[in-house]
Amino acid sequence: MANTLLRTIAMFTGKLDASPPRAWWNANRAVALPVVFGASVLLAFGLGRHSRSPNSTTAQTESAQVSGENRTIALTQQQLRQAGLTLIRPELSTTIERPITGFVEAQVGARAQVGMPVAGQVMRLLVAPGQRVQAGTVLAEVRSPEAAAIRAEADGSAATAQSLEQQYQRALPMARQGALAWHELETRRIASVKASTDARSAQARVRAIGSPTSAGVLQIRSPIAGTVAALDATPGSVLQAGSDLAEITDTSGRELRFMVSPLLAANLRSDQVLRVTAGSQELRARVVAVAPDSASTNRVMIVRAMPVSEALPPAGTAVTAFALVPSSERQFTVPRQAVQLLNGEPVVYRYQRGSAQPVRVVLGPARSDRVEIVQGLQGGEQILSGNTAVLLQGDAPAR
Incomplete structure (x- = not known):
């Protein structure tokens, strides 16, 4: 110029x-x-x-958009029912979600370390690594002199108990006829009872080591169903009592395990349902136990959870759970169907005096079938839920 x-x-x-x-x-x-x-x-x-600037055109366009979003839609009760819309009130939430991280691990009881009950020599191995076995499947045959001695002691105790019981039964009629003193009969009864007790104890030891034969041959069985992960012996090996013979793992038995602070663990209880994400997969898990971790001198709590219905990812997968803890903030939750996107922004439709009006809201985390509203609602208003997508056109549904 x-x-x-x-x-x-x-x-x-x-x-x-x-x-x-x-x-x-x-x-x-x-x-x-x-x-x-x-x-x-x-x-x-x-x-x-007198010239029109681009800024004034943009401002007028934005003003037109705002007035369009704030337009009310007249709706009667009959139109609400016909369109599949229902009136609800936002629920006040006094809790907030706190994320906790953990891993998918083998379930407690899904891994077994099979050891030697007594010292002995491995005669045969009947399984191989990677083989699927059931609970009670014979893994190996072992010959043990100690097992033979335990079986012989059990057989002797059983024979002694049987003999003393028979002596007591024969003496009982004699004591009733007066041919035997009652204190003598009582002495025989006590000896019979003690022998029976010793026999039961010896039989329990025999069953504990696998019920060996009189020659000391016993069978080592798998305590759980699973897959043979490793064999720590070969035929002919001489193993001491307590030495590992095989390792059995159940790959289908998995659980979620988290490590949390005692303060957060105080808000968790058994049977509480957690929302869990594992990558793109989302599932629900139920807390089965909350206990202190002895390895950390009780400074950390261990939380174990099992899936409600969904399948867990492979063991070792990192997961994130969201635990509900008390909060002093006022937050509201509404069904997912009550929230729609209008011009790219989330809105809910407030209903009052026979009209519905879109209200902009700020969304928080989603909880299963409900959405948290951080800002935009007062809590006392009525909003529409259900088939709210029909309101995006800005017109009342057809009668």
Whole structure:
């Protein structure tokens, strides 16, 4: 604009060079030049006021959008029922979700370390690593002199108990007829009872080591169903009592395990349902136990959880659970169906005086079939739920 003004002044002064009033111009240049400059400025300002700028167009467009979002939709009770809409009130939530991290691990009882009950020599191995076995499947045969001695002691105790019981039964009629003193009969009864007790104890030891034969041959069995992960012996190996013979793992038995602080663990209880995410997979898990971790001198709590219905990912997968803990913040939750996107922003439809009006809200974390509303609701209003997608057009559903 400044260049245009200078060209105008130059052209004007050039014309005056050839005109008769040149003397007048030279005499009054100091006054006329500011007047011409001021008139040019006023002209440029007037033209700018009457032109439409891009900013004003954008502002008017945004104003039109806002007025469109705030438009109310008249709806009768009959129209609500026909459109599948229901009136609800936001639920006040006094809890907040806290994320806790953990892993998918083998379930307690899904791994067994099979050891030697007594010292002995491995005669045969009947399984191989990777083989699937059931609970009670014979893994190996072992010959043990110690097992033979335990079986012999059990057989002797059983025979002694049987003999003393028979002596007591024969003496009982004699004591009733007076041929045997009662204190003598009582002595025999006590001896029979003690022998029976010793026999039962010996039989329990026999069963504990696998019920060996009289030659000391016993069978080592799997305590659980699973897969043979490792064999720690070969045929002919001599193993001491307690030495590992095989390892059995059940890959189908998995659980979720988390390590949390005692403060957070105080808000968790058995049978509480947690929302869990494992990558893109989302599932629900039920807390089965909350106990201190002895390895950390009780400074950390262990939380174990089992899936409600969904299948768990492979062992070792990192997962994140969301535990509900008490909160002092006022937050509301509504069904997922009550929230719609209008012009890219989440809204709920508030219903009052026979009209529905979209209200912008700020969403929080989602909890299964409900969504947390962080901002936008007061808590006492009625909002629409159900088939709220029909309201996005801004018109009332057809009767």
